[in-house]
Amino acid sequence: xxxxxxxxxxxxxxxxxxxxxxxxxxxxxxxxxxxxxxxxxxxxxxxxxxxxxxxxxxxxxxxxxxxxxxxxxxxxxxxxxxxxxxxxxxxxxxxxxxxxxxxxxxxxxxxxxxxxxxxxxxxxxxxxxxxxxxxxxxxxxxxxxxxxxxxxxxxxxxxxxxxxxxxxxxxxxxxxxxxxxxxxxxxxxxxxxxxxxxxxxxxxxxxxxxxxxxxxxxxxxxxxxxxxxxxxxxxxxxxxxxxxxxxxxxxxxxxxxxxxxxxxxxxxxxxxxxxxxxxxxxxxxxxxxxxxxxxxxxxxxxxxxxxxxxxxxxxxxxxxxxxxxxxxxxxxxxxxxxxxxxxxxxxxxxxxxxxxxxxxxxxxxxxxxxxxxxxxxxxxxxxxxxxxxxxxxxxxxxxxxxxxxxxxxxxxxxxxx
Numbered sequence: 001x002x003x004x005x006x007x008x009x010x011x012x013x014x015x016x017x018x019x020x021x022x023x024x025x026x027x028x029x030x031x032x033x034x035x036x037x038x039x040x041x042x043x044x045x046x047x048x049x050x051x052x053x054x055x056x057x058x059x060x061x062x063x064x065x066x067x068x069x070x071x072x073x074x075x076x077x078x079x080x081x082x083x084x085x086x087x088x089x090x091x092x093x094x095x096x097x098x099x100x101x102x103x104x105x106x107x108x109x110x111x112x113x114x115x116x117x118x119x120x121x122x123x124x125x126x127x128x129x130x131x132x133x134x135x136x137x138x139x140x141x142x143x144x145x146x147x148x149x150x151x152x153x154x155x156x157x158x159x160x161x162x163x164x165x166x167x168x169x170x171x172x173x174x175x176x177x178x179x180x181x182x183x184x185x186x187x188x189x190x191x192x193x194x195x196x197x198x199x200x201x202x203x204x205x206x207x208x209x210x211x212x213x214x215x216x217x218x219x220x221x222x223x224x225x226x227x228x229x230x231x232x233x234x235x236x237x238x239x240x241x242x243x244x245x246x247x248x249x250x251x252x253x254x255x256x257x258x259x260x261x262x263x264x265x266x267x268x269x270x271x272x273x274x275x276x277x278x279x280x281x282x283x284x285x286x287x288x289x290x291x292x293x294x295x296x297x298x299x300x301x302x303x304x305x306x307x308x309x310x311x312x313x314x315x316x317x318x319x320x321x322x323x324x325x326x327x328x329x330x331x332x333x334x335x336x337x338x339x340x341x342x343x344x345x346x347x348x349x350x351x352x353x354x355x356x357x358x359x360x361x362x363x364x365x366x367x368x369x370x371x372x373x374x375x376x377x378x379x380x381x382x383x384x385x386x387x388x389x390x391x392x393x394x395x396x397x398x399x400x401x402x403x404x405x406x407x408x409x410x411x412x413x414x415x416x417x
Contacts, residue, residue: 073294073344075376076228076265077172079415080119081112081394082350082381086158087179090125093192097144097153101128104162104384107402108395109169112382115412119172121349121378122162123179123234126213128155131188133209137216140188156220167226174267174378175230176349177217178210182236182246200233200249201241207249214253215260222264229297230257231267231349235274243271247286254291262293267347269299274349276300276333277308287340297376298342300333301350302326304362310380312354315391319358326351326366334373344374352380352392355409364414379411 089100097103112120131140138156152158159177166173186204187195198204214232221227232253236246250268257266268289272282279300289296303310304326305317322328330348337346348370353359370377383393386402397406408416 075297075344075347075374077119077174077378078376080117080121080171080174080377081379082121082123082176083108083162083384084123084179084381085384086122086124086128086155086177090127090179091185093127093185093188093195094131094140094142094155095128097142097150097158099143099145101142101155101158102384103152103158104165104382105402106165107404108382108384109165109171111395111404113169113171115408116416117171119174119228119378120162120166120382121174121176121231122159122166124155124159124177126178126180126184127188129159129177130213130216131192133186133205134212137220159221160224163221163224163226167224171226172228173224173226175217175221175227176234176267177230178213178232179234181234182239199239199241200236201239201245207245207252210249211252211256215256218257218261218264222261227264229265229267231269231299233269234349235269235301236271237273239271243283244285246271247289250286250289254289254296258292262295265295265297266291267297267299267349269301269349270333274299274301275308276302276348277329279333280336280339283336287336287342297345297347298333298337299347299349300330302329302333302348302366303351304329304353304359304366310350310352310392312391315354315389317354319353319356319362323361323365326362327369330366330369330373334369334375337373346373346375348375348377350378350380352394352411354391355393355411357410360410360414363411364417367414367417377415379415 083104085102085104088102089095092100095101128142129137138154141153142155142158144150144153152161163173183197183199184205185192185195186198196204200210201207210233214230217230222230232250239245241248254266257264268286270279270283270286272278275282302308304320305312308329333346337343351366353363367377379394380392382395383390384395386400387397392411394409394412396404396408399405
């Protein structure tokens with residue numbers, strides 16, 4: 001991408017408002033029918049006993065025993081979709097279960113598995129999993145409009161619920177639990193009353209805190225049989241520390257992760273919105289990253305609208321007359337992979353287009369080009385709300401009970417080819 005990029009269905013709608021406001025980004029809550037952030041967060045409640053507490057106990061997670069490094073490399077996933085429900089409306093903290101955060105129905109896992117997908121990219125915001133820098137995971141519970149004792153209010157328990165659902169349906173999981181674009185909210189002291197946003201590499205969010213979070217994700221989730229990869233951070237961009245600083249942050253995280261786990265693959269997004277089109281010029285030194293387990297996967301994102309943001313003018317933008325546009329935008333990334341000997345380690349972590357016939361030739365050519373280059377593909381994205389109008393919603397139309405009544409979306413059909 002070359003500009004403000006995807007933040008789930010919630011974020012892309014918010015970016016439309018960002019454009020209308022002349023660039024003053026603000027957040028108004030989630031998409032769909034979940035009630036948004038208008039409620040007042042309730043007092044924290046222990047998920048086991050239901051008793052009120054000022055600081056909920058985090059879900060304990062044993063530290064994995066380091067596993068030996070394997071020889072050779074095989075891409076652990078090939079074709080899948082993004083699930084964004086723990087990431088949505090990340091400015092509303094901690095967020096409401098069945099509001100800004102929504103539990104994806106089991107039928108969605110079954111649907112994608114039935115279409116031949118082999119993985120999901122599970123998106124979540126850093127602040128929800130670890131509100132206090134260097135603190136425990138799961139410290140703050142999500143609010144819930146109806147059930148104060150719902151165990152899935154703990155975001156760690158919610159992630160594990162997703163992992164269990166994925167395993168039950170034969171799907172692997174990429175942990176994209178730092179879907180944060182190079183920054184996060186800070187200032188949590190039992191509440192978010194004095195929150196402010198700060199960049200990775202600043203005094204408020206030092207690289208050491210990022211490393212701590214990466215390690216704790218691995219400690220909490222890497223032993224789950226569904227987990228095959230951790231994505232360090234989604235779409236870092238415009239950082240004061242620049243591409244060199246992003247590379248340094250990645251290297252420190254990789255080194256720390258390998259002290260406790262050599263099995264899990266590590267997905268690295270390119271600096272500058274992970275844009276495939278501008279990957280070589282925005283990532284002149286990223287190839288220098290070193291992994292003793294030799295399991296780095298390079299992840300680029302690419303959309304096909306006029307400014308490559310994936311907003312598509314709210315879905316109304318007309319397709320380019322050039323069916324090779326996506327192929328051309330992907331080519332620089334493919335070239336970079338070949339230049340540095342990473343042909344078997346490329347991943348398109350986000351792509352998509354409006355579900356209209358005029359876009360299908362462009363998407364079909366893009367998917368064919370990616371597959372010819374042996375890139376793994378993760379389409380953007382599944383939306384759990386019934387019949388959500390988001391322009392890139394991959395789940396088909398349903399009736400009021402969630403039973404599928406519509407045909408497959410175009411991107412799903414094209415990926416099956």
